[in-house]
Amino acid sequence: MTDASERTVISSVDDFHDAVEALALGEGPVAVDAERASGFRYSQRAYLIQLYRRGSGTFLIDPPAIAEFAPLQEVIGGVEWVLHAASQDLPCLREVGLDPVTVFDTELAARLLGLPRVGLGSVVEELLGIHLAKEHSAADWSTRPLPASWLEYAALDVELLIDLRDAMAVLLEEQGKTELARQEFAAVVAKEEKPPLAEPWRRLTGVSALRADRHLAAARELWLARDDLARSTDTAPGRLVPDASLMVAAKALPSSRRELAALKQFSGRASRSEIDRWWAAVERALTTDDIPVQRRGTDTLPPPRSWSDRNPEADLRLKGARAALTALGEEHAIPLENLLTPEFLRRLAWSPPAELTVASVSAALAELGARPWQIELTAQPILDSFVEAIQSAEPSDSSAS
Template sequence: MSARAPHYLDTAESVDGFLAGLTDVRALALDTEGASFHRFVDRIYLLQLSTAEREAVIDPLPIGTPARLGGLLEDPQVEVVLHDADYDLRLLHQDYGWRVTHLFDTRVAAQLLGIRAFGLAALLEQFFGIKLDKKHQRADWSMRPLTADMLDYAAQDTRFLLSLRDRLHEELVRKGRWHWAQEEFTRAEGTRWEPEVPDTSFLRLKGARDLTRRELARLRELVRWRDTIAAELDRATFRVAGNEVLLDLARTAPSSRDSLFSVKGFPRGMSEARAQEALQAIVRGNKVPDADLPRFPKAARWDREPDFDERVARLKAIRDAAAADLDLDPGVLCSRDRMEAVARRRPRHVDDLAELPELRRWQVEVLGPAFVKELAGSAADDSPYKPG
């Protein structure tokens, strides 16, 4: 597991030449570097990949889409190993339209083994005694040129992934949980960003639900103001004005320059023109007719039976007992929203649980008989996981 000097590839010819040598590869470790901490719209600024023999860092900025890499990632015969794959998969689809078809996520594998410290650095230290250097964790990967030190740091994220994959796979097989992981990986392979309903991002700000509808109208205008500036500057939104600042402005509705700048956290370096635009945004929010004030969309309604919470509590007791026996985090074994779906369904047979898209097959296997027995008193198979 000695370190290898990565190839830095920033021309179409060098990328094609490197990838052409991987035609027989059946396992590929991958990572991406974005710049969401610095830029308004995140994209892929580096692609790091390692095989058992070779290692490269691809710079897509000067070359565009490295199409041959997409062919590898979409080949079902090539296992693509990532750590905490969700965001990488979304970026790969957003930027290139690629969909990984044979995934191994080392973070998910570690969680299914009951490992609580499942960050990449923690796992590498646990399994191999390797300590990763984190000094470039917040680096701006959109900047050029990149230093040799930064490139080596980026390469660390894939350098040991294949060895880690082998150790985790071995443990999953030993514990009889490999099929759990396979189901999770298959579900994750289609991960992508769903199209967003235009002009609704303000509703997702933490704390927005505590506002009145009039305050929500101001918040909507202030988010438009902030995001317009961030887009023009290609700067992360919090670097223009943080969400807490916008919430405070929506609540207090300052009407003068002095009152605007007196709000805690409002950028002191904001230009006069931008500050006036913020005041105008507040005025627009104040002028929205009452009938047109924004509101949160209504959640899907279902008849909440009087004993619903008690049913969920009984399922939770079963889940918690099973998690303790399996040495798993209870939330990994089965989240509350999935238990609520079971409680609403009130299954009479284990087969009924297959109709719940929220539940994995492996969760039905582990918890289904006990859930059914507890809720329906059916003749389901006995389970050791009973509420204490």
């Protein structure tokens, strides 16, 4: 490991190529981490990439300063990457051209091992006996220059990952979960990014409470205006004007710029400096013929709390299956959400196969995206609970009078 006093950020092409050469001479897996500026910047790009490999050392790379990452990808692309919560970092790593073939996800491994807490600091302390401070996890990593304490934090995030991976691999083998983990790690790598939403403004917090069409139009236009400003300034939208403030304006639907400016709850650091922008958005909402529909066609299932009224049979199936899988998860020390994706179970309970057999339930789970190990463990308990739900819903036989 590099001495803490020598932590430096690689920001020149020559130093980058030196790091790549050193990593090529290392051995075994490579630990990888990335730091973003979520909550500060509009983009989700990486502002620091950390790597560690035995026999090579630790490298902290400044992605905005390095235009081409192909040499690094060529050296480490085929090596196992060790990450903690890989799904969070892979998108920004892929954005610069870094993409693994295989990973070992220590956060996911912690879940499969049934550890009580799965944050990196907790897992490192639990398995390695080392206290790892996490005070800079929510920092603005687009800051330049990066403080020395942040660099130390960032380096330790990868320097302990290989030892952690090795300790977890032993535990996974002892618990008979090595193959489970392999399938889960492969699923993380293979998972495709979700396509952009057709109407992303509908994710505005509280928008579902709006009923009048013009109010919905105002929410849309205000969201689009904020998104345009956020994108152009690379600022997190909520730091300009919070969702709650946009909703205040959409609900009030002011009839003038003065009326909009007078809304005390319409706050945020750009709520007044960009008042013309927001008023222009409200004006568009007041005059547009493009009125958003109240409800969208969607395949989203209703919330389970409403199932007892809307689909009582599905409600019985879901409750029975949840109880069965909860017990199964406890038996195998695997959290319910890792034993089977909750959305898969809800969809299966809502629309089960016409003919209930282990084969049909297994096929339905596979179509939804469940991994083979999940199907092997859960298909039979799900089938049994569904059959029991059918039987409990049937009226009891009564003797003829």
